[in-house]
Amino acid sequence: MSELFQTDISLNQEAFDLWLKYRKEIKKPFKSAMTIEGQQNKIIKLSGGDYQKQMDIVMQSIDEGWTGLFELKQPATPPQQSEGFIKKHTDPSWRQDLLGE
Secondary structure (H helix, E strand, O other), X not given: XXXXXXXXXXXXXXXXXXXXXXXXXXXXXXXXXXXHXXXXXXXXXXXXXXHHHHHHHHHHHHHHOOOOOOOOOOOOOXXXXXXXXXXXXXXXXHHHHHHOO
C-alpha cells in the first residue's frame, strides 16, 4: 500500500511498511493518503534520511506501544560515581563487613 504514497527516495520502505502493518494490527490504520504522506515526511525528517535510524524509530514506537513516531530516546548516561563510591564497591573489606568476618 505505501508504495503508492512514496514521496522521497530517502524513505526506508521496509521500515515504513512495518509501521503501516503495526498501525493496522492495533486497529489504528491511517485513513487518508495525506496522513500517510505526512508520516513518511515525518520519519524522514526525524531520521535525517538515515535508513537504519528510520527502522530504529519504528521499532521504538512499536516496542513502546506508541501510535506515533518520535525522536529516538537518548540512552541514559550513567551518573558520575564518586571516588568514595568506587572505593566502597571495589574494596574487599565490604565482604568482611557484610559477612561479619
